[in-house]
Amino acid sequence: MNITDIEIENILENEQKRQRDSAVFIASENYASSSVRKYTSSILTNKYAEGYPGQRYYAGCEFADQAENLAIERGKKIFESEHINVQPHSGSQANMAAYISLLNPGDRILSLSLDHGGHLSHGHNVNFSGKIYEIHNYFLDEETEMLDFDSIQKIAEEIKPKLIICGFSAYSRVINFEKFRKIADSVNALMMADIAHIAGLIVAKQHPSPVNIADIITSTTHKTLRGPRGGIAIIKNSLSKKYDRGIFPAVQGGPIMNNVIAKAVAFKEASSEGFVQYSKDIITNSKLLCGFFKDKQLRIVSDDTENHLMLIDTRSVNLSGAEAEEKLNSVGIIVNKNAIPFDPNPPRITSGIRIGTPAITTRKISENDLLQIGELIFQTLTTSAKKSTYIKQEVNKIMNKLPLP
Numbered sequence: 001m002n003i004t005d006i007e008i009e010n011i012l013e014n015e016q017k018r019q020r021d022s023a024v025f026i027a028s029e030n031y032a033s034s035s036v037r038k039y040t041s042s043i044l045t046n047k048y049a050e051g052y053p054g055q056r057y058y059a060g061c062e063f064a065d066q067a068e069n070l071a072i073e074r075g076k077k078i079f080e081s082e083h084i085n086v087q088p089h090s091g092s093q094a095n096m097a098a099y100i101s102l103l104n105p106g107d108r109i110l111s112l113s114l115d116h117g118g119h120l121s122h123g124h125n126v127n128f129s130g131k132i133y134e135i136h137n138y139f140l141d142e143e144t145e146m147l148d149f150d151s152i153q154k155i156a157e158e159i160k161p162k163l164i165i166c167g168f169s170a171y172s173r174v175i176n177f178e179k180f181r182k183i184a185d186s187v188n189a190l191m192m193a194d195i196a197h198i199a200g201l202i203v204a205k206q207h208p209s210p211v212n213i214a215d216i217i218t219s220t221t222h223k224t225l226r227g228p229r230g231g232i233a234i235i236k237n238s239l240s241k242k243y244d245r246g247i248f249p250a251v252q253g254g255p256i257m258n259n260v261i262a263k264a265v266a267f268k269e270a271s272s273e274g275f276v277q278y279s280k281d282i283i284t285n286s287k288l289l290c291g292f293f294k295d296k297q298l299r300i301v302s303d304d305t306e307n308h309l310m311l312i313d314t315r316s317v318n319l320s321g322a323e324a325e326e327k328l329n330s331v332g333i334i335v336n337k338n339a340i341p342f343d344p345n346p347p348r349i350t351s352g353i354r355i356g357t358p359a360i361t362t363r364k365i366s367e368n369d370l371l372q373i374g375e376l377i378f379q380t381l382t383t384s385a386k387k388s389t390y391i392k393q394e395v396n397k398i399m400n401k402l403p404l405p
C-alpha cells in the first residue's frame, strides 16, 4: 500500500514552509539532519523489543539487539560514560524512571522552581512528579539571577532531600556540577543532572560534563544534541540495573526502536568535528545576539549568556512575555514566552521571552544575517504593528536563503 494522504500532505507542506521561512529561536528546538529523519521512519517501527539486548520478551529481536547495542556503544563513547539507557521515549520519561527507580513515593526532592528555570518534571504540582513526591524548591539569587549555592546548601540541610536535581530549561549560565555534588554529599542525597538542554554542548565539550559527578544524568536527544525526539539516561554502574528496571518494566513497555536507531545516527553525527564547531557556533551566536540586545537597552536576565539561550525581560520594552511572543510570531520570528526569576505575572502571561540559537545555527546563518534578525526583533518589540508586513518579508528573505537540513 502506498497511498498519498492528501490532507496529511497539505499539513506537512505548510509545516515545511513554516519551518523554512521563519526564524526559530525556541531554545529547545532544532532541525534534525535528513539522515536522523530518514532512520526515524525506518522499518524498525514495526518491531516489538521489550526488555534489553539479549534479554527480550519477544522473538525476532536479533537485529533490534544490534541496533540498540550500537546506540549504546556510540552513546557511551560520546558521553564518556560507563552505562547509558537509550530507551526513554522522552526527557520526562527518563526523569520518571529515575524517580521510580531511586525513590519511594513521598520522598523528598529538592529542585529549582519552574518559574526560575526548572522543568515541569522536576516536581511541579501539575506534573506526576509533584503529585507523587514531596517537592521542595531552591531559587535563583534575586540580585544576580544566578544559582546561589549558599542558599541551596542551607535549604538542603533543612529539608534533607533524598534527591537533588540540577539541570534546567531556562538558565543561561554554566552549571557548576561539582558544587551540586558537594551539597548532595553533605546531606547524603543522590544527585541528578538533567542535561536535556545542554547535552549537545556537553558532548562537544563546550559545557562541563556531569558524567562521573552526578549519580544519574537524564536528557532529551532532540535539543542541542540534534537527534530524534526522545530521551536517554546515563547512570553510574552501581545504580544502572535499578534504573534500567525503572524504564522497563516500570514506566515503559517496548522501546521505539526506530527512534533508538536514529539516536545511534545522531550520536555518530555528534562525534564529528563538524558538531564541535556547530556547538561553538551556537554559543558564539547566542553571545552575539545577547550583546546586541544589551546595546539596545533590553534587560537580559543575569545580564549575560554563557550557553545557547538567554532570557529577555520584556518589561524593558513595556510588553508582557505573551505580548512579545505574539508580536514576534506574527512576523515569523518564533520564540516562547517564559517566566523570569521573581516574575510578577502568571505563567500564561509572564514577563519574559526565551531566545535560543541551536536551531538557527543549524541553518548556518551568518553573523550579519543574525544581527539583522536581532534588529528586526528589536523593531518588532518597539514599534507599532504597521511595520510588521515589511518585517515579515525581511525575515522570510533571510531565512529563505538558508536551506533546511
Ligand SMILES: *Cc1c(COP(=O)(O)O)cnc(C)c1O
Pocket: 028, 089, 090, 091, 092, 093, 118, 119, 121, 167, 168, 169, 194, 195, 196, 197, 220, 230, 231
Ligand atoms: C525539555 C526538557 C525535558 C523534557 O523533555 P520532553 O522530551 O519534552 O519530555 C526535561 N527536562 C528539562 C530540563 C527539559 O528542558
